[in-house]
Amino acid sequence: MTEAARGCKGCGLYRHATQSVMGAGSTHASYLVVGEQPGAQEDQQGEPFVGPAGQVLDDALERAAIDPQDVFMTNAVKHFRFRERGKRRIHQTPNRTQIVACRPWLLAEIEMVQPEVVVLLGASAGQALLGPSFRVGSSRGRRLRWPGDRLLQGPCPALLATIHPSAVLRGGERREELRDGLVADLRQASRL
Numbered sequence: 001m002t003e004a005a006r007g008c009k010g011c012g013l014y015r016h017a018t019q020s021v022m023g024a025g026s027t028h029a030s031y032l033v034v035g036e037q038p039g040a041q042e043d044q045q046g047e048p049f050v051g052p053a054g055q056v057l058d059d060a061l062e063r064a065a066i067d068p069q070d071v072f073m074t075n076a077v078k079h080f081r082f083r084e085r086g087k088r089r090i091h092q093t094p095n096r097t098q099i100v101a102c103r104p105w106l107l108a109e110i111e112m113v114q115p116e117v118v119v120l121l122g123a124s125a126g127q128a129l130l131g132p133s134f135r136v137g138s139s140r141g142r143r144l145r146w147p148g149d150r151l152l153q154g155p156c157p158a159l160l161a162t163i164h165p166s167a168v169l170r171g172g173e174r175r176e177e178l179r180d181g182l183v184a185d186l187r188q189a190s191r192l
Ligand code: URA
Pocket: 035, 036, 037, 038, 039, 042, 047, 048, 049, 050, 051, 053, 054, 074, 075, 166
């Protein structure tokens, strides 16, 4: 799948990104965690969650007593979307077209891993599976229903949404509180 995704031109993001970044981790994992898109470091290294947001996520998984070996990490969108400011590449939220274009890759990863739980980190990940009106606020930390249209051929894993780890990074004085909320939601995921 990684090989096939390298040549993906399903939307325009391939033109400026370094490479497509597919999921990583055990294909027998119980948890499949979905972020938004690779960041600048992930874009260069070709692996999801290797930058600062990944550190927050690793720490939160550990606090929630979830074994990292039992997690497959991926993103809703496989190419980095950014705008350039001088030498810096500034993250831009993927749009609906980009999220929908990438959805077959995400569904294929879920079918491949067949996790027990899918954890959606943030609005873009939620919107990829649950539609454009999805918001994290009212939906987080509890089991969610899969949409009516049968997205998966196989069984549907439990589904839970929480905040994106980069919200913790941007949290300023509320950073610990936000981190604790993320951890509480991950603990909830382990109970599903
Ligand atoms: N943010 C994401 O959503 N995914 C990554 O892989 C890195 C940062």
